[in-house]
Amino acid sequence: MRHVAVILALVSICAAGWAQTPAGTDAGLKAFEAGREAYRAGKYEEAKAQFLEALKSFEGDPAALTWLGTACLALHQWDEAIDYLTKATTAKPDFPVAHNNLGNAYFEKGERLLKNEATAAEGRDLITKAVAAYVQELALDSEQFEATYNAALAYAALRDWDNAWKHFHKATSLRPNDAEAWRGFARALKQAGELDKAAERYVQAAQLDPKCLDCFVQLGWIYGKQARWPEAEDAYGKAIAIDPENFDAQLGLGIALYSQRKYEPAKPPLAKAGDLKAGSFEAHFNLGLTEDALKSPAGAEAAYRAAVAIKPNDALCLNNLGVAIFNQGRPCDAVEQFQAAIAADDTYVMAHINLALALEACGKDPDAALRVWQDAVAKFPRQASAHCGLANALYGKGQVNEALAEYLRCLELEPNNVAAHNNVGLIYLDRNQLTEAAAQFRAALAIDPNYVPALNNLGVIYEKQGKIDQAKEQYQKALSIDPNYDKAKQNLERLSKPPGGG
Numbered sequence: 037m038r039h040v041a042v043i044l045a046l047v048s049i050c051a052a053g054w055a056q057t058p059a060g061t062d063a064g065l066k067a068f069e070a071g072r073e074a075y076r077a078g079k080y081e082e083a084k085a086q087f088l089e090a091l092k093s094f095e096g097d098p099a100a101l102t103w104l105g106t107a108c109l110a111l112h113q114w115d116e117a118i119d120y121l122t123k124a125t126t127a128k129p130d131f132p133v134a135h136n137n138l139g140n141a142y143f144e145k146g147e148r149l150l151k152n153e154a155t156a157a158e159g160r161d162l163i164t165k166a167v168a169a170y171v172q173e174l175a176l177d178s179e180q181f182e183a184t185y186n187a188a189l190a191y192a193a194l195r196d197w198d199n200a201w202k203h204f205h206k207a208t209s210l211r212p213n214d215a216e217a218w219r220g221f222a223r224a225l226k227q228a229g230e231l232d233k234a235a236e237r238y239v240q241a242a243q244l245d246p247k248c249l250d251c252f253v254q255l256g257w258i259y260g261k262q263a264r265w266p267e268a269e270d271a272y273g274k275a276i277a278i279d280p281e282n283f284d285a286q287l288g289l290g291i292a293l294y295s296q297r298k299y300e301p302a303k304p305p306l307a308k309a310g311d312l313k314a315g316s317f318e319a320h321f322n323l324g325l326t327e328d329a330l331k332s333p334a335g336a337e338a339a340y341r342a343a344v345a346i347k348p349n350d351a352l353c354l355n356n357l358g359v360a361i362f363n364q365g366r367p368c369d370a371v372e373q374f375q376a377a378i379a380a381d382d383t384y385v386m387a388h389i390n391l392a393l394a395l396e397a398c399g400k401d402p403d404a405a406l407r408v409w410q411d412a413v414a415k416f417p418r419q420a421s422a423h424c425g426l427a428n429a430l431y432g433k434g435q436v437n438e439a440l441a442e443y444l445r446c447l448e449l450e451p452n453n454v455a456a457h458n459n460v461g462l463i464y465l466d467r468n469q470l471t472e473a474a475a476q477f478r479a480a481l482a483i484d485p486n487y488v489p490a491l492n493n494l495g496v497i498y499e500k501q502g503k504i505d506q507a508k509e510q511y512q513k514a515l516s517i518d519p520n521y522d523k524a525k526q527n528l529e530r531l532s533k534p535p536g537g538g
Contacts, residue, residue: 063089063093064089064090064091064092064093064094064100065090067086067087067089067090067093068086068087068090068094068100068103070086071083071084071085071086071087071089071090071103071104071107072103074086075103075106075107075110080107080110080111081111083103083107083110084104084107084108084111087100087103087104087107088104091104096123096127097127098124098125098127098128098131098134099124099131101120101121101123101124101127101134102120102121102124102131102133102134102137104120105117105118105119105120105121105124105134105137105138105141106121106137108120108141109121109137109140109141109144112144114141114142114144114145115145117137117138117141118138118141118142118145121134121137121138121141122138124138125138125169125172130176132173132176132177132180132183135169135170135172135173135176135183136169136170136173136180136182136183136186138169139165139166139167139168139169139170139173139183139186139187139190140166140186141166142162142163142165142166142169143162143163143166143186143189143190143193145159145162146158146159146160146161146162146163146165146166146193147159147163147193149162150163150193160194163190163193163194164194166186166190167187167190167191167194170183170184170186170187170190171187174187179210181207181210181211181214181217184203184206184207184210185203185204185207185217185220187199187203188200188201188202188203188204188206188207188220188221188224189220189224191203192204192223192224192227192228195228197228200224204217204220204221204224207220207221208221213244214244215241215242215244215245215248215251216241218237218238218240218241218244219237219238219241219248219250219251221237222234222235222236222237222238222240222241222251222254223254225237226254226258231258231261231262234254234258235255235258235259238251238252238254238255238258239251239255242255242274247278249275249278249279249282249285252271252272252274252275252278252285253271253272253275253282253284253285253288255267255268255271256268256269256271256272256275256285256288256289256292257284257288259271259292260288260291260292260295263295265292265295265296266292266296268288268291268292268295269289269292269293269296272285272286272288272289272292272305273289275288276289276305280308281312282312283309283312283313283316283319286305286306286308286309286312286319287305287306287309287316287318287319287322289302289305290302290303290304290305290306290309290319290322290323290326291306291322293305294306294322294325294326294329297329299326299329299330300330302322302326303323303326303327303330306319306322306323306326307323310323310339310342315346316346317343317346317347317350317353320339320340320342320343320346321339321340321343321350321353321356323335323339324336324339324340324343324353324356324357324360325356326339327339327360328356328359328360333359333360333361333363333364334360334364336356336359336360337357337360337361337364340353340356340357340360341357344357349380350380351377351378351380351381351384351387352377352384354373354374354376354377354380354387355373355374355377355384355386355387355390357373358370358371358372358373358374358377358387358390358391358394359390361373362390362393362394362397367393367394367395367397367398368394368398368400370390370394371391371394371395371398374387374388374390374391374394375391377390378391382415383415385412385415385416385419385421385422388408388411388412388415388416388422389412389419389421389422389425391408392405392408392409392412392425392429393405393425395408396429405429406426406429406430406433409422409425409426409429410426412425412426413426413442418449419449420446420447420449420450420453420456421446421450423442423443423445423446423449424442424443424446424453424455424456426442427439427440427441427442427443427446427456427459428459430442431459431463436463436466439459439463440460440463443456443459443460443463444460447460452483454480454483454484454487454490455480457476457477457479457480457483457490458476458477458480458487458489458490458493460476461473461474461475461476461477461480461490461493462493464476465493465496465497468500470497470500470501473493473497474494474497477490477493477494477497478494481494486517488514488517488518488521488524489523491510491511491513491514491517491524492510492511492514492521492523492524492527494510495507495508495509495510495511495514495524495527496527498510499527499531504531507527507531508528508531508532511524511525511527511528511531512528515528
């Protein structure tokens with residue numbers, strides 16, 4: 037559908053504009069009528085040929101020139117259209133149709149040039165000429181809807197919002213039941229960032245034209261930008277009811293459902309979007325996120341692989357692919373994806389952390405993970421998880437003092453890190469610094485009262501202090517939360533044996 041409104045030159049051809057000989061007149065009229073019929077049938081090349089033939093008999097006639105220019109406009113032959121329509125307005129300056137369609141020719145050519153930075157200046161110049169043509173038509177007929185609406189579109193393309201709004205308001209008052217006028221108004225408001233007002237106009241357009249696919253797609257997009265997900269879901273659903281094969285509607289619906297944590301219903305529209313546009317990174321990536329949320333690592337892997345095939349250097353997608361592979365028990369295979377994510381974006385901290393974790397789980401090179409943790413700490417000194425990961429690696433290698441320093445640095449950056457408190461407590465416990473150890477276990481439990489390792493470890497402190505009943509209580513608390521926690525089970529069993537081991 038055209039953005040601009042084209043007015044067809046349906047007026048009678050002025051006799052003064054035609055050639056004088058009767059034979060020529062008959063031939064010219066016949067060609068002219070054939071051209072109009074061809075134009076109405078959408079046969080624009082044929083129409084152009086007939087109007088050119090008519091002009092041989094009626095050279096300079098403004099109506100024939102206007103029809104010829106309009107046929108060229110339909111063929112996107114803008115330079116020819118501008119030439120013929122300019123001649124029409126010169127021959128008959130008070131011919132509104134010619135001014136409107138001349139404006140359209142300038143506008144359509146200019147709008148395309150405007151999209152390219154190298155030709156944007158030329159595009160603005162052409163659209164400025166389009167405005168002048170529409171203004172000229174409005175000077176002849178101030179109530180002309182097409183010129184008013186087209187001027188509004190042209191002003192919007194120039195980002196002259198004040199004039200655009202003035203003309204849109206007038207156009208919609210001239211034709212309050214014209215859905216396209218409301219849709220054009222909405223599109224311009226969206227372009228200007230006036231999303232609430234744009235939504236109102238799209239709603240108005242959709243009420244006038246319930247089959248307006250673009251209205252519902254755009255409403256879905258606006259509601260999504262505003263995180264109004266139920267409304268976005270409804271709008272995209274209506275768009276799909278109109279056209280189930282619309283990619284934007286299927287993708288938008290999937291994202292709206294995912295954003296409401298409706299993960300299972302989100303899968304079909306995202307998969308459909310990927311089928312409709314196999315080259316859509318966004319469709320495959322969002323399907324991967326949905327499979328992740330459904331704890332389906334195999335499905336996530338397939339979706340992320342499809343996305344990576346489209347964008348091989350997307351660090352987030354490569355990382356997520358690695359996580360999906362890792363979660364299927366293939367840490368060595370995941371290493372490659374995390375390395376690729378880091379190569380794509382060395383500043384992406386989670387890829388560094390996940391690489392270290394994968395290397396640890398893979399176990400092929402015991403020192404490789406430690407090197408990655410050290411590199412992560414050097415690159416991201418304020419990343420708590422990097423310090424904790426390095427601390428774990430150092431502790432595992434028996435470098436306890438260095439590990440303690442890293443755990444404490446982790447807690448400076450993230451005071452509510454439960455695991456770090458617990459691990460610092462374990463180091464103090466190993467050193468028999470029971471007061472300091474107990475303080476760390478209590479700090480962990482203040483953050484998470486159900487953290488089983490800290491409950492068990494606090495029980496160990498009580499046991500070492502000879503407070504057997506309190507120790508048993510802690511072990512029992514741990515087992516009430518996790519009956520399969522072996523350490524607490526063994527500790528409680530040991531304390532429950534009668535004296536002498538009987």
